[in-house]
Amino acid sequence: MTTLMRWSLPLLLASQLLSTAAVADTRQIEDAFGNPVTVPSAPQRVITLSELDLDAALALGITPVGTINGRGQAAPPRYLDRSVLDTIKVVGDIDNPNLETLLELEPDLILTGPVKPEQLAILNEIAPTVITFAWAKPWQESLQRTANALNQSAAADALLERYNARATEARERLKAHQGETFSIVRWNPKGPSYMFKDAFASSVINDVGLVRPSYQQDPGHTHSMALSLESLQLLDADWLVIGTLSTSGEAVEALQQAEQTPAFKQLSAIQGKRFGAVDGSLWTSLGGPQAALQVIADIEHLLGKMDAQPIQH
Numbered sequence: 001m002t003t004l005m006r007w008s009l010p011l012l013l014a015s016q017l018l019s020t021a022a023v024a025d026t027r028q029i030e031d032a033f034g035n036p037v038t039v040p041s042a043p044q045r046v047i048t049l050s051e052l053d054l055d056a057a058l059a060l061g062i063t064p065v066g067t068i069n070g071r072g073q074a075a076p077p078r079y080l081d082r083s084v085l086d087t088i089k090v091v092g093d094i095d096n097p098n099l100e101t102l103l104e105l106e107p108d109l110i111l112t113g114p115v116k117p118e119q120l121a122i123l124n125e126i127a128p129t130v131i132t133f134a135w136a137k138p139w140q141e142s143l144q145r146t147a148n149a150l151n152q153s154a155a156a157d158a159l160l161e162r163y164n165a166r167a168t169e170a171r172e173r174l175k176a177h178q179g180e181t182f183s184i185v186r187w188n189p190k191g192p193s194y195m196f197k198d199a200f201a202s203s204v205i206n207d208v209g210l211v212r213p214s215y216q217q218d219p220g221h222t223h224s225m226a227l228s229l230e231s232l233q234l235l236d237a238d239w240l241v242i243g244t245l246s247t248s249g250e251a252v253e254a255l256q257q258a259e260q261t262p263a264f265k266q267l268s269a270i271q272g273k274r275f276g277a278v279d280g281s282l283w284t285s286l287g288g289p290q291a292a293l294q295v296i297a298d299i300e301h302l303l304g305k306m307d308a309q310p311i312q313h
Contacts (some may be wrong), residue, residue: 044148054076055288068092139288174210184202196220238311
């Protein structure tokens with residue numbers, strides 16, 4: 001049972017009486033599932049309960065008062081500006097925020113990914129809560145919804161224009177590589193998993209003219225089950241990136257051990273030096289505009305390796 005669900009709604013209502021008064025100037029928007037939500041016209045104390053919302057809010061010039069740890073991490077996603085993150089209160093892990101901390105921060109708006117109805121009801125008693133995205137939908141849609149909740153739609157349009165221009169620039173720069181296959185892998189303590197075709201980084205791959213391998217086309221936003229060392233051929237492609245959510249621990253140790261095995265060394269991407277180690281919290285989780293731009297930079301860096309061998313088809 002999560003920290004949220006251990007609290008009863010009556011207790012929450014009683015605690016909420018001690019919080020600041022609701023902002024009078026409001027507007028109505030729709031969440032990711034078409035439900036109406038009344039939000040402040042100019043929110044001042046925002047809490048983001050997803051990596052995507054944190055990324056988007058910061059890109060829009062809004063620094064939340066509270067946020068969650070990145071997936072599989074003990075801190076917010078490390079690809080974001082650490083000097084800014086250090087000013088934001090961490091309220092718990094994804095899907096398990098601490099209710100006491102939420103109340104103490106006195107938010108006037110909460111942004112979150114999909115949650116259970118009973119959790120949403122509790123969050124709404126703390127502050128107006130907007131579900132900003134549905135699974136396997138483009139991050140651009142989520143950015144626009146987050147921006148709408150923050151009354152920053154014009155800024156979101158500018159961010160999307162910047163991203164589209166950057167993706168077009170990268171596609172031109174990588175024109176010799178158009179249509180080459182790109183494998184995206186998260187290494188877990190139990191072994192590697194490849195990301196599905198609707199995962200965040202997959203969309204960026206497509207935007208710059210690369211494709212996922214035919215055997216990594218599972219629908220959805222998540223990843224495969226952990227593969228055995230005997231199935232490592234399912235990781236191979238013209239280009240390969242591997243990341244772990246944390247920079248240390250069991251997953252990193254498991255990857256280091258696998259790198260010494262014949263099965264790993266025999267992958268064509270490894271033999272051809274068309275492989276890169278990447279930040280798993282960036283490549284294999286949910287991301288917004290800042291993450292998308294960094295993924296493009298990583299792709300250009302990898303495909304520009306001077307020692308990479310030519311692809312033989």
